Amino acid sequence: MSLSRRTVLLGATAGAGLTLLPAPALADPSPAGSADEFAALRATWRGLLLGDGFDPAAEPFATKLAALGRTASGYAASMSPAAGSLWPDAVWADPEPDLDTESYTFSSKIQTSFQRLYAMAEAWAQPGTGVTGDAALATAVVTGLDHLYARIYHEGQARYGNWYNWQIGGPQGLLDTAVLVYDLLTPEQIAAYCRAVDHFVPDSAVAAYTGTSTGANRIDLCRVLAVRGILGGSAAKVALASSAIAPVFPYVTTGDGLYADGSIIQHTWVPYTGSYGAVLLDGLSRLLALLSGSTWAVSSPDKQIIFDAVEAAYAPFIHNGLCMDGVSGRAVARGLAPGGANGQNDDHLRGHAIMASIVALGRAASDTENARWRALVKGWVKRAYYRSPATDMQLSVAKLALINAVVADPAVPDGRHGDASLLFPAMDRVVHRRAEWVAAVSMASRRITYFENGNGENLRGFHTGSGMLYWWGDDYANDQYSDRFWPTVDPYRLPGTTTSAKRLADGEGGIWGVARPAADFAGGAGDGVYSAAGQHLLGLSSTLTARKSWFFLDDAVICLGSGITATDGAAIETIVENRHLGVDGTNVLTVDGRVLTGDATIAGARWAHLAGHAGYVFPDRAALTALRTERTGAWRDINSATGSATAFSSRFVTLLIDHGTAPVDAGYSYVLLPGASKVSTGLRSASVRAWLTDAVHTPRIHGVRVPLRGFTGAIFWEAGSFGGLSADAPAAVTVRERHDGTATISVSDPTRLTDTITVTWRRRVRSVRSAPATLTGTEAGSSLRLTFSGLIAAGGRSQTAVVTL
Numbered sequence: 015m016s017l018s019r020r021t022v023l024l025g026a027t028a029g030a031g032l033t034l035l036p037a038p039a040l041a042d043p044s045p046a047g048s049a050d051e052f053a054a055l056r057a058t059w060r061g062l063l064l065g066d067g068f069d070p071a072a073e074p075f076a077t078k079l080a081a082l083g084r085t086a087s088g089y090a091a092s093m094s095p096a097a098g099s100l101w102p103d104a105v106w107a108d109p110e111p112d113l114d115t116e117s118y119t120f121s122s123k124i125q126t127s128f129q130r131l132y133a134m135a136e137a138w139a140q141p142g143t144g145v146t147g148d149a150a151l152a153t154a155v156v157t158g159l160d161h162l163y164a165r166i167y168h169e170g171q172a173r174y175g176n177w178y179n180w181q182i183g184g185p186q187g188l189l190d191t192a193v194l195v196y197d198l199l200t201p202e203q204i205a206a207y208c209r210a211v212d213h214f215v216p217d218s219a220v221a222a223y224t225g226t227s228t229g230a231n232r233i234d235l236c237r238v239l240a241v242r243g244i245l246g247g248s249a250a251k252v253a254l255a256s257s258a259i260a261p262v263f264p265y266v267t268t269g270d271g272l273y274a275d276g277s278i279i280q281h282t283w284v285p286y287t288g289s290y291g292a293v294l295l296d297g298l299s300r301l302l303a304l305l306s307g308s309t310w311a312v313s314s315p316d317k318q319i320i321f322d323a324v325e326a327a328y329a330p331f332i333h334n335g336l337c338m339d340g341v342s343g344r345a346v347a348r349g350l351a352p353g354g355a356n357g358q359n360d361d362h363l364r365g366h367a368i369m370a371s372i373v374a375l376g377r378a379a380s381d382t383e384n385a386r387w388r389a390l391v392k393g394w395v396k397r398a399y400y401r402s403p404a405t406d407m408q409l410s411v412a413k414l415a416l417i418n419a420v421v422a423d424p425a426v427p428d429g430r431h432g433d434a435s436l437l438f439p440a441m442d443r444v445v446h447r448r449a450e451w452v453a454a455v456s457m458a459s460r461r462i463t464y465f466e467n468g469n470g471e472n473l474r475g476f477h478t479g480s481g482m483l484y485w486w487g488d489d490y491a492n493d494q495y496s497d498r499f500w501p502t503v504d505p506y507r508l509p510g511t512t513t514s515a516k517r518l519a520d521g522e523g524g525i526w527g528v529a530r531p532a533a534d535f536a537g538g539a540g541d542g543v544y545s546a547a548g549q550h551l552l553g554l555s556s557t558l559t560a561r562k563s564w565f566f567l568d569d570a571v572i573c574l575g576s577g578i579t580a581t582d583g584a585a586i587e588t589i590v591e592n593r594h595l596g597v598d599g600t601n602v603l604t605v606d607g608r609v610l611t612g613d614a615t616i617a618g619a620r621w622a623h624l625a626g627h628a629g630y631v632f633p634d635r636a637a638l639t640a641l642r643t644e645r646t647g648a649w650r651d652i653n654s655a656t657g658s659a660t661a662f663s664s665r666f667v668t669l670l671i672d673h674g675t676a677p678v679d680a681g682y683s684y685v686l687l688p689g690a691s692k693v694s695t696g697l698r699s700a701s702v703r704a705w706l707t708d709a710v711h712t713p714r715i716h717g718v719r720v721p722l723r724g725f726t727g728a729i730f731w732e733a734g735s736f737g738g739l740s741a742d743a744p745a746a747v748t749v750r751e752r753h754d755g756t757a758t759i760s761v762s763d764p765t766r767l768t769d770t771i772t773v774t775w776r777r778r779v780r781s782v783r784s785a786p787a788t789l790t791g792t793e794a795g796s797s798l799r800l801t802f803s804g805l806i807a808a809g810g811r812s813q814t815a816v817v818t819l
Contacts, residue, residue, distance in 0.1 A: 055244040055252075055308060059193050062300050063136070065412030067419055070142030074405040074414060081407065083143030086134040090154045095161045100127045106166055111174035118469060119655070121175025124166055128187025131158045135194040140411060155195055156203075159188065163206050169213035176469075177226060180214045182234040189241040196245070208246035211238065220258035228270040229280050230290035232262050233297035240301060249309070256310040259301060262294070263316035267809065272319065275811050276327040277440035278341070283463040283527040285441035285456075287331050288342035288364045292371065295320075295328065299374035306378060321379045324372055324387055330436050330445045333452045333486050335398030337365035339495050340443060340456040340484055343527075344465075344472035346500055349649040350658045359408075360496040366403035369394055370413035373420055388420050389429030395421055396428050400492040435545035435566050439537045439762070439810030442479070444547045446566035451688035453485040453571055455510065455564055457549040459536035461766075463527035464554045470655030473520035474505040476554050481562045483510025483571070485688050491627060499594045501647035501657075502664040509592045512575060512673075514556040516584035520654075522555055529554060535731065537764030539746035539812040540566070546748050548716060548729035548764060557581045563716040563729045571686040572718050574711035578673050578680035588682045590638070590669040593627055599665045601625045603640060604692055615639045615672075621699035624667055629687035629695025633702050633709060636682065641668040681711050708737055724751035738776040743768045746812075749775060751819065756783065759798070760814040763805040770803045778819070785815040 068075050093100060098107025104127050108120035135155045137143040145151050167188065173180045192199060192207055215238050220227055227235060236255040243251030265274045272278055272294075280290035298320055305311050331338045339346045339361050348359040369391045376384035395403050395417065403409070403417050420426055435446045442457040458464045458479030465475035486492050506513050523529025531552035538547030548563040558580040565572040573590075580586050595601055602625040603610045619638035622630040632638070644665050649657030673680040685706070687695055698705065708719040717728040717736035726749045730741045739747055744765050751757045761773050772791070779798040782789070788808060791801030794817070802813050 049247065051308060052244050052247045055304060056193055056196060058304055059190075059241060059244060060139075062303060063190055063194065063412060064140055065410070065415035068411070068415040070140070074407065074418075075411065076142060078407055078411055078414060079140055079142040080144060082133065082137045082140065082411070083145045086137030086143065086145055086151060089130045089134050090151055093154060093158060095157070097165065099123070100158055100161055101130065104130070108174055111172075113174060115469075117175035119175075121173075121179040122183075124162070125179040125183035125187060127158070127162055128167075128184050128191065131155055131162075132187045132191045132194075134158075135191045136411075139194045152195060152198055155191060156198055159191060159207065160203065162188070163210055167210050167214070168206070169209045171213075173214065181219060181226075182231065182238065185211045185215055185238045185242070186234070189238065189245055192245055193241065204246060208242055208248075211242045215239065215242070217254055220254065223261040229262065229278075230286075230293040230297065231280075233259065233294050233301065237297050237301060240304060252305075252308075252310045255301070256305055256312055259298070259312055260314050260316065262298070263314055263319050265319065272323055272327060273440035273809070275438055275440050275809065276323070276330065276436070277438045277443070278327055279441055280343070281466065281526050283461065283530060284343045284466045285341045285438075285443055285462065286343050287327060288337040288339070288361070288368070289345040290343070291328070291341070292337070292364060292368050295368060295371040295375065299371050299378070302378040303374065321375070321383055324375065324383070325390075328368055328372065329390060329431050330434070330447070331454075332365050332368065332394060332431075334488070334492050335365045335369065335394045335401070335403050336361040336486075336492060336496070337368055338445070338454050338484060340454050340478070340482065341441070344467055344469070344475070346475065346495075347472040347649070347653040348656065349501060349653065350660070358497065362398070362401045362496055363406065363408050365394070366406045366409055366417070367413060369403055370409065370416045373416040385426075386429070388423070388426045390431065391417065391420050391429075392423075392426045393429040397488070398492075399489060400496070434542055435540045436542065437538050437540055437545055437547065437762075437812055439764070442536045442549075444538060444545065444564070444566070446545065446571070448568060450488050450569075451485060453483065453566065453686075453688070455547060456482045456484075457536040457547070458531055459533050459549075460530055462530065462536070464523065464529050464531065466525075466527040467521045468525040471653045473654065474652050476505055476518050476522055477508050477511045477513045480508070480511040480513055480551055480553070481549055482508045483564070483573070483686070485571075485628075485686070487627075487689050490689075493596070494594050497596070498647075498662055498664045501649050501652055502645045502662070503592060503594065503666065504643075504645065504668075507587065507589045507592050507668055507670065509589055510573070512551060512558070512560045512562060512578060512586070512588045514553050514558045514580055514582055514584045514586055516553075516556050516582050518555055534765040534767055535744060537746060537762060537810040538564075538729070539748050539760040539762040541748065541750055541758035541760045541812075541814050543758075544723070544725050544727070544748060544750055545760075545812075546727035546729060546746055548731070548746060550731070553580070556584070558586060561711075561713060561716065561729075561731055563711070565718045565725075565727045567720060567723055567725060569687060569690070571688075572683075572706065572709070573686065574681070574683050574709065574716045574718075576679070576681040576711040576716065577713040578677050578682075580675075580677060583675050585675055586673040586677050586680070588671045588673065590630055590671060590684050591624070591628070591686075592666055592668045593624055595665040595667060597662075597664060601627065601667065603642070603667055605638065605640060607696065610640050611642075613639075613641050621695050622669055623690070623692040623695045625692070627689075629690035629692070629698065630669060631685040631687065631695065631699045631702055632683065633685065633706055634683050636671050636684065639668075639670050639672055641670070642666075643668065679713060683709060683711055710736060724757070725749070740774045740776075742772045745771050745773065747773055755819050757817050757819055758814055759800065759817060760812045761800070761802055762808070762810055762812045764810055766806055766810050769806045770801065771805060772799065772801045774799050780818045783816045783818055786813045788813045789815055
C-alpha cells in the first residue's frame, strides 16, 4: 500500500468544507445499557457477520476465504480517493442530483463503495484470507470510511437518487465495516459516522409502519438503528430498533407483509417470498440473535408468527435448494453482472441464502422447531444436485458455516417437505408438491401485478403473471429456470401462458408492479392433497381475454382454457410448454409416435413426449405447433442497470396451440405428465377418457372428474353445475372421496366479492364430520347442501369440510 492513511485522509478532506468534530459522549445518559453490554453486542454482531464453528483450512472455507482475500486486495489496490469517488469505476458525484431514476446510478455507487470497504474489512478480520490482520489493508479501510464521510455520506449532505442507498444499503455497509474495525477507530471517527447515519436514518424512519418502512425494508431499517446504537453506545437507538420490529410480526390483510395463508407481499402488489421475504428472514434471524439476552431482547409473543412462516411461507417454495422464481419479483433478471465476478444470481442462490437464514433463525426457536428446520435444510442440501448450497461460493462465509454445520451433524436426518397442494390466495400463487416433481402457477388480478420491473430490472417479464406454469423434477431439470433461461426465453411464449404476440415496450405498464388487470377471479380451492385454480386473464396492454384453469393431481396437471378472445390482430397462443434444453440439448420430441426433428404443425395431435422431461396428452386433440429454436440474448436485455452485455445462446423446445389473430371463444385442453415415459404417455392418451371421465371448459364452467383419484374439481366462473356439483355464485370447488368412507369438500371465492356461497353435491352424505367456522348451513341426506359465509373476510382461502358418505 503506497499511501498512508494520514496522507490520503488529508488529501480527501482538504477543501471539502467538512471537518471531524470533537466527539460527544457516545453513550446515552439512560441507565439501560452499560459499556460492557455494548461491547458484548458488538462482539455478537461481529460473530454474526463473520460466522463461527468452521475450519478455515477445510473446504469450502479455504477456497472461499482465499477468494475473499484476492477480492479485498484488488479493491485496496484500485482504491483511488477523489472528490466524487473512492474508486474510479464507482463515481457517486451526480452532475444533476435529484430524486429521479437517472440519479439512481450515482447514489448506488455510495452503497457499492461501502460494500467494497466491508469486503476489505471482512478479509482483514477473517482467518485464512492471505491478508488476515494486514495493517495496510486495515489502513485502507479506515481511510475509505473517512473519505466517504468527508465527501458524501455526512450530516450536511442532501439525499439524491435512490432512498435505499442512503437509508439501508449504504449505512449497513458503513456500520458493519465499522464494527469489524472498531478497535482501529477513534471516538471522533465513530461519532462522525453515527452523526451521518442519524442524519439519513432518523428515528422518524420507523415512526409509522407505512411507505418504505414496511416488511423487509422495516427490518433493514431496524438493523441500521440497532448496529448504529451498539457502535455509538446509544441505548435509545437500540431500544428503538427493538421496539420498531414489532409491526412486522402480525399478519396483514392488505399491503406489504406476511399473510395468514403464507403469502409474502412487498411493493403492495408483488409476491416476494424469494427476495424481500428472504431479506426479512435474514434480518430477523440476525436481530433476534443480536438482542437475545440483552436489555433490549425482543419479547413479543407475535414473533412466533415468523417461526410458523418457515414451514408455511418459505419451505413450500424451496425445491432441492432453489427458491421458485414465481415469488422472486424482479430479482429473476439479476443473473450475471458485467464480468461475471459475482457469479450467477439465480433461483438456487436465493434458495441457498434462505436455507442459511432458516438455520440461523432456528437458534431463536424452540428445540422442536429447530430440529425440524435443520432436517429440512439437510434434505434440501442432499438433493441439490445442480449446485450444492454447502459449496456455493456466492454465499458469505457465515452462511456457508451455518449450512455446513447442519450437513456435518450426524444427528440431523435428511428431511423432506411432504406431498401437498397449496394455495396462496393473497399473492395469486399455487404450489403442488409430489416426491417426484413440483409445480407452481403464477396468476395476476386487481390485487397482484402481472410482473414487477424497476431500477431497470425485469424489463420483459410481461407475461409471468398470465398463468405461467413452472415445474421441476426431483432429480432432473432443476436448472430449468436457472443459468440462461430468462435472457434467452421468448418472453411472449412462457410455459403455461395464453398470450398475445403484440409487441410491448420494455417495462410495459409501469414500474414497481403497478400494472394489474381489472380482473377479480384468481385463486382456487383444495384440501391440501389436490387442488383446482382458475384465472380470468386479461392481457397486458391488449384486448386478449381468457379463462384458464389448472387441476393438480398425483401425476398430472390438467390444464383447461376457454373464452379466448382478442381483436388486436396479433397472434394469440397458448404455450403448452417451452422447455429450456440448455446450450446444446438435443432431447427427442415425439408426437403421436413420430419423432420430430424440426418445426412442425400437427393437426389433431393426441399426445407428445419430450425425452428427459415430460409427456403431454390432448384429450380433445389439438392443432399443435412444435418448434425447436436456438435463441440468443444477454442479461443486459432484461436488466439495463446491472446486467452483463455478453450474449449467449440456449435451445428450447416449444409446444403451442395457435388460436389465430382474431379468436372468439377459443379454448384448449391438455394434461401435463411430469417425468412420464414415452410409453406411459401414449398409454395415458389411449385411455384418457377412462381416466378423465368428464372434462368441460366453457366460458361459464371448467370442470374435471377423475374417479380413479376420487376427485372432482370445478371452477365456476358464474353460478352453475358440473359433475354433481353446483354453486350459486362464482366459486372454486373440489371434492376428494377417500377410501375410508369420507370425503373432503373445499370451497373458495377467488373473486373476494361474494360473502355467502351455497354449494350442492348430488351424492348421498350421512353427516358432516368437521367444518370450518365459515360453514353456516348444512343439509345432509340424499344430497349435500353447504352454505359458507364470511368468505370476503376469508380472503380467498379455501374452506374445507369433511363428510361421512
